[in-house]
Amino acid sequence: MIAAKRAASAPWWPAAATLVVSAAALGAALLIPNAFSDPNGVDPNVIRLGAVSLLLLAAAFMSARLAPARPVLLALVAITTSFSLFAGGPQLLQDVLGPRTPPAAAQIFWASLAQLVVTAIVAALSLRLLAAELRPSLRLTHFGIRGATASLIGVALIVGLALALPASLLGREGLQPVAIARDLSWLGPASVLQALSQELQFRGLLMGALERVAPRGWANVAQAAFFGLTHVAVNYQGPVGPFVPVTIAVGLVLGWVVQRTHSLWPAVIIHAAGDIGITVAVVSGLYGF
């Protein structure tokens, strides 16, 4: 399966409405508790987002009326639950293993693997549970010359852009040889796992689901917008406003690459290269980056 065809009989707006309403609900669950609580301190792994999307998905599978919402909701469940598992994974390992907990970088590797496993399970469920005409195309079986070329150009562009932009804007201020030697053997593979998970979630499950009912361009815009908005949830110390437009742009480009090459792999490679670059060259800030 290289590219999914649009389902001729399915209208686009139920999927679009599902994405908009769900995004609003997730945003509300994320931000409203700021008014009366300290959600970042109480729920730093944003478990509440996974809970909301699971509730919506459960209802969608209990009610045939909500069947058109299922593909998008499955993608949202993959995004939210796997992120919570990734974010909370290291602490979970510490709680379970106590003094036998592996080093921090290894914890992140295992958390990244868990994130990928959950994403893969949801992807498998999508392929099994959804009607054939609504199944997202994951574009995992094709790479080709076009994919290889796009990967090379994309990695070169991302490195060039990182060097061209002001270092302080990106936090790319220095290399830390001791930390790199200590952690990269874990964090490098972790970056690849995370890139694969996230590309599967956004450019695979979500964009793939939207493409079945909407024009490809709109499907790309919608997944990129959601990709950008999810970054509001990522950081302690409040929303990361400036990152939202940047990540929307990145999401658009990665979605375009996937659509043009009919393959998820170039996006995975470019995304992983960017993540490894961040791992190696970004000096963390007091508040995370």
Added chain:
Amino acid sequence: MRASTGLLLALPLLGAGTALITTTSNAESGGTRGDSPGAWWSQVSLAGTRITALRTEGSHVTVQTGSRQTLQSVDGGRTFSPQPGNPPITSAAQLVSGNQTWKIDPSGAVLRGTARGEMTRDPGSPNLGTGAHLIAAPAALPGVVVAVAADGTVWRRAGDGGWSESLLLLPMSLAQGVPRVTSVTAFTRPLSGAVYLSTDGYSVLVTTDGGDDWIRANPGLPDSVYALSADAAARSVYAGTSDGLWVHRLQMLPAPPAYSDRALALRWMGISLVSVAVAVAALALLIRGIAPGRTGHGSMRT
């Protein structure tokens, strides 16, 4: 690059989840979690003045400005008066931290004081190059040293005596070069294991684990910081910048607050109620909005 789990802060969707800040010990100082110490850096005085050199000792603060004027304060830097003759501020011939003595000789060799009072080359230390002079050793981490080579490479000596390159600053952009390291300092009494490094471009960086990992510790500060001085008596680090004198009071690194069981349960209850409420509202909207019959998508399999 710092990977730990005390505080999971990341860019895990676009960026890795691996560019993390952490704080295994979460202690820049000996404070307690939940302290509310205020801003990380705050301006003390001399706004608009470029400060190129700095020395502190208790409430006495001496600075040299960009116009080579020497000013002295006896009230912790709040007010200054000119020093007759504008004597230059010179750094000490050797660094005494805790019960250790360190020095970089004119050829760039790192010398360590022995019990007999002699200075001998530290085994395995790099040659930092002629003119290298920046060195710091936190008394709280015996044996740990951070030193800056003449070419700007930051080296660190681990507690076991092994030397490694610790930090290689990157160019500010394609059009700009690598910023200059202007100063490095640490507390010479065992208050904190932090080592602070200032740059002319990347403000201040700090390491709390002897140079393995670095953190950008610049909130509030100008990008150009020319001098640092750690004052154990005041439990503070002073910074001479392109925009006057700034101070950082020792405090914990930022971390989520810890709640008591009851406070935690109440907060979870509130968060759960909101989550269920928004999920129900979203469901109502979806059922109302996309129910079959509103348009013809009856052909879709369920």
